[in-house]
Amino acid sequence: MIKVYLNKDEFSYDVYSLIKAFYPKEDISMKEDEPSDMLFKIEYEKNEIIVSCFKNEELINSCKDKCDYTDKKITKNILKRVLYKCLSNTQKKELPWGTMTGIRPVRIVSNLLEEKNYSDNEIKKYLKDYYFVSDKKCDLAIEVAKVEKKVLDSFDYKKGYSLYIGIPFCPSRCLYCSFTAYSIDKMRHFVMPYIEALQKELAFIREYMDMEPDTIYVGGGTPTALNEEELEILLKSINNTFDVTSLREFCVEAGRPDSITKEKLRILKEYNTERISINPQSMNQKTLDIIGRAHSVADIYKTFEDARDAGFKNINMDMITGLPNEDEEDVMHTLECIKELSPECLTVHSLALKKKSRLNLNKEDYTNLKIINDGNINTKTYDFAKDMGMNPYYLYRQQNIAGNYENIGYSLPGMEGIYNILTMEERQSVLAAGAGSISKRVYSDGTTIKRCDNVKDIKLFIENIDEMLERKRELFKTFHEDL
Ligand code: SF4
CATH class of the missing domain: 3.80.30.20 (tm_1862 like domain)
Structure with missing residues (x-):
């Protein structure tokens, strides 16, 4: 059992999904009174987000990043990156899709291709910097988005x-x-x-x-x-x-x-x-x-x-x-x-x-x-x-x-x-x-x-x-x- 504490009830589902991706076999609880030897503490402080990991009440990892909370989407992505770093340091592993926990990773690539006209290299850089996606999965998502585009362009x-x-x-x-x-x-x-x-x-x-x-x-x-x-x-x-x-x-x-x-x-x-x-x-x-x-x-x-x-x-x-x-x-x-x-x-x-x-x-x-x-x-x-x-x-x-x-x-x-x-x-x-x-x-x-x-x-x-x-x-x- 892994316990999660958030000092504000925001993005709790995203937090749950990312922790679950690192610990697929563990139950994850957001309840305060649940006994557990592992705790992830997420604190939304004035100008930064801090994620700490405790094992048997001892701090074993902590990561933080600046955040001004003006944009919800940006705040969510900062939180997920900080949490990812803490989880990755603790578990000593990376996830192929990085912080992406959603169902449709290709949709982001399609938007960059169709609306922003990004080149492959620009898309790759964006996925790696913003979501920590592996090289292989960046290439895969770009390849899929291009085939999809060809099919979708063929009819209204x-x-x-x-x-x-x-x-x-x-x-x-x-x-x-x-x-x-x-x-x-x-x-x-x-x-x-x-x-x-x-x-x-x-x-x-x-x-x-x-x-x-x-x-x-x-x-x-x-x-x-x-x-x-x-x-x-x-x-x-x-x-x-x-x-x-x-x-x-x-x-x-x-x-x-x-x-x-x-x-x-x-x-x-x-x-x-x-x-x-x-x-x-x-x-x-x-x-x-x-x-x-x-x-x-x-x-x-x-x-x-x-x-x-x-x-x-x-x-x-x-x-x-x-x-x-x-x-x-x-x-x-x-x-x-x-x-x-x-x-x-x-x-x-x-x-x-x-x-x-x-x-x-x-x-x-x-x-x-x-x-x-x-x-x-x-x-x-x-x-x-x-x-x-x-x-x-x-x-x-x-x-x-x-x-x-x-x-x-x-x-x-x-x-x-x-x-x-x-x-x-x-x-x-x-x-x-x-x-x-x-x-x-x-x-x-x-x-x-x-x-x-x-x-x-x-x-x-x-x-x-x-x-x-x-x-x-x-x-x-x-x-x-x-x-
Ligand atoms: S819906 Fe598919 S997975 Fe479910 S029982 Fe039928 S064949 Fe099996």
Whole structure:
């Protein structure tokens, strides 16, 4: 347990996030009466910010910097740099992304590129001086921002919107999962009423927005957990409600190989799905068993080949580094197997330990599992994707991410997942349908963003579908005037 004391309750979440990045396994408490042998004391004094670290009540480190508190953003950055220095001196380590604890590090680079016209060297200097970002991550962020810019420059995304459709059912629950994902077997009786509620929501969105979306992404959960009949009903509704042939992208996350059949692939293709995701996460059977995937490595190969036979020319594969008990050799094995299959896109996630995952909730049961995600593994996944002819095209970070790295989407040139860029960088409004989904309104100034959510509980979602529509009606009522 690490205790934190602030003499003013300001930026406490930023303080928490940065300390957690240095001490991912420790609980962090801001409560005064909590017993702990480690204390970080943050003092906002008249002209300076002081951060001190105490171990067993003995001062072991202290850092400070001048601050006049006139600008909130500058104050926050000074605080984070002082805290970072103190943590780094105490732990004797640096973090790849420095003081950046946010989800979207590339957004800062895009702004410098697009609005300030900075050169690569100027961006790098800014990231290093201001956020202590490592050379490697500076180069990566610049590379991603440039690919994103190329995709975004190819159409007028500011005048459009994207549609997300959530199918919150899965064949079984993965060990690390914290998404809204219910067992399809246990919830079978809710599936058709759920699809009917979705149909109502989709019809509302099309009528209310009075225009076609730029992209549609069907995610989850696992959309292909639906049986063939249900999947066809859903896809037929999407096709009947929207002109899917006019989309820039129509993507369905097939996800789990244990949910995909040849017939489902045929249905996806018949109803104009162009891009799918088949996600092995690992090509090591021992790992698939540990993380609770009810399929074999052979199933992954077979599903991929079936998808090619069905005519899919843009397939993404997701993998995770830092999975329990996987070392560098295991990760390399997964990469070699994926290379054999030659997908157009590869998304490499670093395992994030989520509060609501079984891995965290039952952590006493998993103390024997080792999580390894080091710089070597991180570099090798990047090099491997490059060797496959791919470039990183979107990137995001999460709280409690193994090794403090990031999730990166790679693709062959021209095969980038457009929805991923639009939503991850918050460039375009998203209308989201389905339980637990979050709609996001991105205003024309590019910085104002408002959200509304749908309830997570499936039964409540079905019963209160009209209220979900009302929330969207309110959020998007000035959408067209703002374009
Ligand atoms: S497939 Fe995805 S959504 Fe489903 S349980 Fe696994 S991690 Fe969760």
